[in-house]
Amino acid sequence: MDLLQPIIKPYAWGSHDALARLQGRTTPSAGPEAELWMGAHPSGPAGLTRGGRATTLLDVVAGDPRKEVNVPELLRITDPAVRVPVITPTSVGGPGPTWLYDCPVAEFALYRTELDGTCGPLATAPGPRIAFCVGGTALLRTGDGEQLRLTAGASCFLSASDEDVLAEGDGTLFVAAVGTSPDEHGPLAQDLSSTK
Known part of the structure; x- marks a missing residue:
């Protein structure tokens, strides 16, 4: 990270x-x-x-x-002067309420997680990601024990080798993931595609 x-x-x-x-x-x-x-x-x-x-x-x-x-x-x-239409996300599992936003590009996924103090796996697609904390704090930990605390306004790069990332805290995280196709997002994406 x-x-x-x-x-x-x-x-x-x-x-x-x-x-x-x-x-x-x-x-x-x-x-x-x-x-x-x-x-x-x-x-x-x-x-x-x-x-x-x-x-x-x-x-x-x-x-x-x-x-x-x-x-x-x-x-x-x-920060556009002209406001864009609201996009309604789909609720998915995570360490607190988590949503996956529909994106026009199949190789891109955007998640929002409202951390609620519990610790759990960051619900994102595999591959490289950028996490951006927009409020509160978030502690991210990789499977090999590396950890990084993000405060409001801070962001980090999670490489493809940063697997099994756990998140906890009271912050709001946006996570952008790229490099996978929708059917490679794992069981999460498969569950979502069966509800459409």
């Missing part, structure tokens, strides 16, 4: 407070902030520290022979 330093894109149509509030920064921001990028896009890869050295998620992915991520972005949060 790697704590990420997301990239802010300062497009003129952005606001001066929404993304700053989401990350727990002082508002208003000095300039407009339109998008918060958490991924490996060449125009704005998220930063991270690995082995005591500052690098980017783009460099980490490029140096991985398994090519964990075949798309440049895992999660982008925007």
Whole structure:
């Protein structure tokens, strides 16, 4: 697991407070902030520290022979002036109420978990993921004992090798997963597809 330093894109149509509030920064921001990028896009890869050295998620992915991520972005949060329609998610199991959102791209999944103090497996598709805490705190633990605490506004990269991730706390987590097809999401996706 790697704590990420997301990239802010300062497009003129952005606001001066929404993304700053989401990350727990002082508002208003000095300039407009339109998008918060958490991924490996060449125009704005998220930063991270690995082995005591500052690098980017783009460099980490490029140096991985398994090519964990075949798309440049895992999660982008925007603050558009025009509001988009509400998408109703499907309820799934997790360490607290968890929802899976329908996505137009089959290789992408977006989950939201409202942690309720209990500890349980993070309900996500296998493969590389980005977790973003939007409120409270979340403690994530991998099967090999590595742990990382996320507070509101913090995000992390979970590589494909970070299996059996447990989550606990009182936070709200959004987890973006990529690199799998819907029928590879495991029993969770199979259960969901049988209800459609």
